Amino acid sequence: MRIARLIGRWAAIALGLILLLAALFALSGWIGSSIARNDEWKEPAPGTPGSVEIMVETNGVHTALVLPLVTADKDWRGDFPAGDVQAVRAYTHVSISWGEKEVFINTPTWADLSPMTVLRIIGIGGDGLLHIAHYERPAASPNLRPLRLTGAEYARLVAAIEKSLPVEPRVRYPGYGRQDVFYDAPGRYTITNTCNQWTSDVLATAGVRIGSWTPLSGGVMKWIESPQ
Template sequence: MIAFLVAGFFVATWVGSSVSRNTAWVEPAEGVEIMVGTNGIHTELVLPLVTPIKDWRADFPASDILDPARAYTHVAVSWGEREVFLNTPTWSDLKLSTAVGAAIGGDGLLHVAHYVRPAPGPENRPLMLTEPQYARLVAAIEAQVLPPAQRIRHRGYASWDVFYDAPGRYHLGNTCNQWTSDTLAAAGVRIGSWTPLPGGVMKWIPDAD
């Protein structure tokens, strides 16, 4: 029975991630370049730190991390489950009880990493948006950013990242990877409908040449 349920889940994720949203979208030739990153389990949106549309330094100041002095050029923003984020510095630290708790339901948390000129590659794929599309992406992310007086900051895994309390409820139907695809969809990008796994997101983003 368990094997059947697991197999059914993977079939459902394949089908759900193959049904596209924003089917008419075509990547523009110019605009604002972002990146969609993955570590094979989790996805993130890598954004230019400052553009005429948005200066992320106000929302995610470098003073919130342990090494604020570097010349950061980008921030990577992702969303996930609180206990998994805070108690799993490496995937080998993930406990079955934590994973099951997240699947059933847990509080959301934003993870923000500061990067210096991140290089494109198979795990960090460039994606061009028009300025209006990027503005919609920014608005979708801003909706997850609590006012400074209402959010708690949590130390990250390294000297260049940090966690923030965020709204939303994580569960098997609303995962970190679903957040990534929902945010891209809000910008108008063609992306899968249900993408609980990273492959369901990344298969829509062309690999860097």
């Protein structure tokens, strides 16, 4: 009984420490995401010549950038051909996000995320992976928010994303459905360099007003106005 009580006590202490660390992480994320980068940035007015409308997407945990498949400055079909997904359609947009390989591939739902995977990411991180989904005329919503960029800003955003493109020979993995796919990608996922940090870093490189440290999706989305 004494040993059982000791085990229970240490388990309670360990659980308390984990909860404390999680709370501190959430608090630091809230503070870091509230410190603006590019604080003077203003979204160009509708109809501004050369401007490009993109979208910022979230599922509540993970964020992605949804871009026109083809513009005068960039044709994503060469990087992410529709033939790489099962359903070949008349796609108009491509959703691009970066994350941790094992989490992306082996956890189709958050219920599948194991504590050991979380501890590994906290301790040593993991390999980067791109998630690419193809869309047809996506409609704006609170989880898919439009954002307008000037032509120069969009060019910088494209250049930032291109740094995360798959290296040759590219390695491809099946996606969650018929319209998405994964690719091995450069970069190391860590607790300080998360999928949501990747999204905000790309936007910041373009010149968009966004939080400084955004480990959680809410830290990204709070800077993007929700459609009415």
